Amino acid sequence: MDHATRLTLVTELRHLLEKGFAHGALEDACAGIPADKLNQRLPQVPYTIWELVEHIRIAQYDILDFSRNPAYETLDWPAAYWPDPAQPADEAAFQRTVQQISHDREEFLQLLQDPALDLLAPFPHGTGQSLLREAMLIADHNSYHLGQLILLRRLLGIWE
Template identity: 40%
Template sequence: MPAPPRSLASDDRLRHEVAALLQGRQAHVDARAALGGVPADRVGDRAGGEHSLWELLWHLRFTQADILEFVRSPGYRTKDWPADYWPDRPAPPHGSEWEATRQAFLADLDALVALAETGDLFAELDHAPGYTLLRELLLAADHAAYHLGQVVALRRRLGLWPPDEP
């Protein structure tokens, strides 16, 4: 039995839901809240865990940028897993790098939300048959939700959660 035709209303609803999933809130932590207000001198502390806040942010930024590149670029080149996807140290080499990386992650997140709101969610990517924008957006949201959960858990261990109210 063929699927019922999609309506403009159902497409708009799907776009809204995917954008909301990417942005967090609802049942997932908001990336801006999870990554905001972290003292620079604490981002390299693992607090007995496997990763520091820096490592988690760096991984989130790199992976999300990789997904964004994959959907945008027919010349996409596969990265080496896991070597390319994790930083080589628990803290950034320069104090300003935490904020620059956080801003880059948030800018790419906004770009993914824009694609959710305007892109063709169901068309296969020309350079990757079988892959759709919808699949990649869901992948990005799922990946971010998992690691942002780790960020919150680590911030709790570090005594940095919940964040101070403005």
């Protein structure tokens, strides 16, 4: 892949991961949530706002770790990818989670910008995954759960 093509692709991936295009930005969906709604359960919804956002953080970090760590160890699915529902979060913990998502996303974007890394080359420690595939996985996973977060906020009456 030539330099100009790589630069264009990385720029598009950055916009997708940061802004979400049609889906919006995660930070916008997490803004202004009243503390008393973070752990509120609704009938037939298997997670709270806190649990959903913490799941996004855990999964995104796992993808980051896989992408940069040749000694990566697989997490136990699904238990390790969701927070303990018996451990609710306060507003400070929720804000730390949102900040960590942004931080880890930036760390991943730094990987994408590293000219020494081939976006298309399979990771030696994987089963065919490439950095490009992992970027698309983060975007897909986060946008899926972003839609759930907005729906949950609507059901709780805290979304326009």
